[in-house]
Structure formats: C-alpha cells, structure tokens
Amino acid sequence: MVYLDNAATTSLNTAAISAMTHVMTETFGNPSSLHAYGRKASKELREAREEMAKQFQVPARKLIFTSGGTEGNNTAIKGYALANQANGKHLITTAIEHHSVLHTMAYLEERFGFEVTYIQPENQVITAQQIADVLRDDTILVSVMYANNETGQLLPIKEIGDLLANHQAAFHVDAVQVAGKLPIHPEELGADFLSISAHKFHGPKGVGLLYHNDLHFDNLLHGGEQEEKRRASTENLVGIAGMTAAYKHASDHYQDNYQHVEKIR
Numbered sequence: 245m246v247y248l249d250n251a252a253t254t255s256l257n258t259a260a261i262s263a264m265t266h267v268m269t270e271t272f273g274n275p276s277s278l279h280a281y282g283r284k285a286s287k288e289l290r291e292a293r294e295e296m297a298k299q300f301q302v303p304a305r306k307l308i309f310t311s312g313g314t315e316g317n318n319t320a321i322k323g324y325a326l327a328n329q330a331n332g333k334h335l336i337t338t339a340i341e342h343h344s345v346l347h348t349m350a351y352l353e354e355r356f357g358f359e360v361t362y363i364q365p366e367n368q369v370i371t372a373q374q375i376a377d378v379l380r381d382d383t384i385l386v387s388v389m390y391a392n393n394e395t396g397q398l399l400p401i402k403e404i405g406d407l408l409a410n411h412q413a414a415f416h417v418d419a420v421q422v423a424g425k426l427p428i429h430p431e432e433l434g435a436d437f438l439s440i441s442a443h444k445f446h447g448p449k450g451v452g453l454l455y456h457n458d459l460h461f462d463n464l465l466h467g468g469e470q471e472e473k474r475r476a477s478t479e480n481l482v483g484i485a486g487m488t489a490a491y492k493h494a495s496d497h498y499q500d501n502y503q504h505v506e507k508i509r
Contacts, residue, residue, distance in 0.1 A: 250444075251393050251394070251396075251421065251444075253443045253444070253449065254443060254444060254445060254446045254447075255446060256446060256447070256448060256486070256490075257446035257447075257490055257493060259446075259489040259490060259492070259493040260442075260446060260447050260448060260486040260487070260489050260490040260493075261486070262489065263485040263486050263488065263489035264448065264482050264483075264485055264486040264489075266485070267288060267481055267482045267485045268482055271284055271285050271288050271481065272285075273285035273286075274478055275288075275289045275470075275478070275479055275481060276468065276469075276470060276478065285481055288481060288485060289479055289481055289484065290304075292484045292485060292487075292488040293307055293309070295488050295492060296453060296487075296488055296491065299428075299491060299492065299495055300428060300429060300430055300455060301429045301431065301432075302429075302430055302431055302455060305472060306455055306456055306457065306458065307453055307454070307455055308453070308454045308455075308456060308471045308472075308474050308475050309451065309452075309453060309471060309475070309479055309480070309484050310439075310451070310452045310453060310454050310475065311450055311451060311452065311480070312441040312442070312443070312449070312450060312451060312452040313342070313344060313418065313420040313439050313440065313441035313444075313452050314344040314441075315452065315454075315464070316418075316437075316439030316440070316441070316452050316453065316454035317342070317344040317345050317348060317387075317416070317418055317439050318344060318348050318464060319454055319461070319463075319464050319475070320387070320416040320437035320439060320454060320456070320461070321335075321345065321348045321349065321352070321385065321387055321416060322348055322351070322352065322462070322464065323461035323462045323463065323464060324384070324385055324414055324416070324437070324459060324460075324461040324462075325352050325356075325358060325384065325385055326352075326356065326462050327460050327461045327462045328384050328385075328414075328460065328461075329356070329358070329384070331382070331384050331412060332380075332381070332382030332383060332384045332412070333356075333357060333358045333359060333382065333384070334358070334359050334360075334361070334380050334382045334383045334384065335349060335352065335358055335359070335360045335361070335383070335384065335385045335386075335387070336360070336361045336363065336375060336378060336379065336383060336385070336386045336387070336413070337349055337360065337361075337362060337363070337386070337387045337388065338362065338363040338364075338365075338370050338388055338389070338399075339362045339363060339364050339365070340365060340370070340389070340392050340395075341387065341388075341389050341418065342389065342393060342418060342420070344418075345387055345389070345418055349362075349387070361378045363375065363378070368395075368397075369397065370388070370397075370399050370400070371400060371403075372400045372403035372404045372406075372407050375388070375404050375407060375408075376407055379407075379408075379411065379413070381412075383411070383412070383413045384412065384413055384414065385413055385414050385415075385416060386404065386408060386413050386414070386415050386416070387415075387416040387417075387418070388401065388404055388415075388416075388417060388418075389417070389418040389419075389420075389421070390417050390418065390419040390420075390421065390422040390428075391419075391421040391422045391425075392421070393420070393421050396421075398422075401417055401433050401434075401435070402432070402433050402434065404434070405433045405434020405435060406434055408434065409434055414436040414437065414457075414459055415434060415435050415436045415437070416435070416436065416437040416438070416439075417430070417433065417435040417437065417438045417439070418439050419438050419439060419440050420439060420440055420441045420444055420452075421444065423440035423441070423444055423445050423491070423494075424444060424445020424446070424490070424491060424494035424495075425445070425494070425498075425501070425502075426498070427495070427498065428440070430455045430457070431457075435455065435457070436456070436457040436459055437454065437455065437456055437457070437459075438454070438455040439452065439453070439454050439455075440452055440453050442483065442486065442487035442490060442491070445490055445491060445494045446490045446493070446494070447483075447486050447487040447489075447490030447491065448482075448483045448486040448487065448490075450480065450483055451480050451483030451484055451486070451487050452487070453487070456474070463475065463476065465477055
C-alpha cells in the first residue's frame with residue numbers, strides 16, 4: 245500500500261502515541277476535580293496549553309481546546325457573528341473554503357439574515373486586494389483559509405491581516421492544512437481567530453485548537469466552566485496530550501519534513 249491522502253488525515257506518530265499512552269495509563273482524573281487525581285490531570289492540561297502557546301507565541305489563556313477544525317471554525321464564525329451583529333451583518337469569505345466554513349456562512353445567511361460575499365479566485369488565486377474591494381463599513385468578519393486542502397495553495401493571510409488592522413472586522417483563519425507544516429504565529433499574521441486540527445499533523449482525531457484574540461463571541465457549548473468558560477465539556481486530555489506531542493514533533497522537524505515531501509514530489 246502507498247498512502248496518498250494525508251490532506252484528509254494522517255497516521256499517528258510515535259510521539260503522539262507515547263503521550264496518549266502515558267495519559268491513558270497514568271492520568272484518568274477530571275481536570276476540573278479538586279482532589280489529587282483531578283489536580284494531576286489539571287497539571288497535564290495546563291502544561292499542554294503552555295506548550296501550544298509557546299509554539300504559537302501567544303498567551304496560554306487565548307487558546308481553547310476543541311474537538312477539531314470544524315468546531316473551531318463554527319465557534320469563531322457563528323459565535324462572533326451572532327455576538328456582534330449589532331455592528332453589522334456583512335461577512336466575507338472565499339469560494340474555496342472548507343465546508344465547515346461555507347456551510348456555517350450559509351447557515352448565518354439563511355437563519356439570521358447575514359449577507360455573505362464569497363470571493364472567487366482570479367487566475368486561480370485569491371488576493372488581499374479582492375478582500376479590500378468588497379470590504380464595507382458593516383463588515384464584521386472575514387474568514388480565509390491559510391492553505392487550500394485540495395490545491396495546496398497558500399493564501400495571503402499576512403496581507404489580509406494587515407488590511408484589516410484598522411477595520412472593525414475580525415479576521416478568522418482556518419489553518420488546518422498548514423498546522424504542522426509551517427510555523428504558525430497568529431499575532432504576527434493579524435489573526436483574531438485561528439483553527440487547527442490534530443489529525444492533519446500525525447495527532448489523534450477528535451481534538452483541535454482555537455486561538456482567539458480576547459474578542460467577544462457566543463459559546464457553542466453551554467454547561468460547565470471549562471476553557472475559561474469559553475467551551476463547556478470535560479477536556480479530552482488524552483487527545484490534547486497527543487496533539488501537543490505531535491505538534492511539537494512537527495515543529496522540531498519542519499525543515500526535515502519539508503525536504504522529505506519535496507523529494508517525494
């Protein structure tokens with residue numbers, strides 16, 4: 245067998261498996277519990293968040309552990325749009341986004357009366373100027389993927405971030421296809437929200453991360469006070485440990501991995 249579908253999902257690497265095995269065998273407590281088992285789990289959770297914050301070069305409190313890219317995209321787009329619609333109901337995205345973005349935009353159009361502008365590629369590319377051309381005073385959110393999952397095209401995220409720096413619109417980046425392949429620093433990119441998913445960089449399925457820049461947005465999940473009251477539900481500590489280990493391993497080997505893939509190509 246030769247596996248050529250890594251853009252869809254990747255196999256677990258040994259770093260992720262080792263980290264997950266450690267948590268499964270040594271740390272079964274609920275991170276929200278106050279007893280010794282819970283405190284041990286809470287420590288693992290805190291260390292994982294701090295490691296991912298170090299990788300992203302952002303404060304740890306700005307990271308929310310999620311179930312993956314779909315939840316991260318839905319939380320950023322739906323949560324921000326609904327919480328801030330008093331400032332405008334115009335949204336911008338591209339026609340080449342993942343369905344977790346396109347279907348969320350369609351939901352906001354159909355159910356809540358938002359107006360969405362879908363940027364079409366020109367000569368097979370998306371440019372920051374195209375965003376500038378449709379930006380309006382009532383635009384409250386722009387959502388653009390970092391890399392396309394079918395073509396591999398890198399979009400001009402930093403240029404778009406700079407464009408929006410003095411505009412009210414929040415900037416969401418779906419970085420699922422870039423995570424683990426290139427360094428990601430949301431603040432340098434000018435991103436207000438940024439989503440990743442662990443299974444795209446040899447981590448486990450069912451876990452991801454959402455960076456947020458302290459903006460107000462509605463929660464998708466209501467219940468407990470996990471994730472700084474941003475995302476209710478007992479944290480998936482096994483998955484989080486695997487994701488963190490996989491991301492650190494990818495970060496430590498960016499150059500080697502790039503050269504390997506380039507050779508294969």
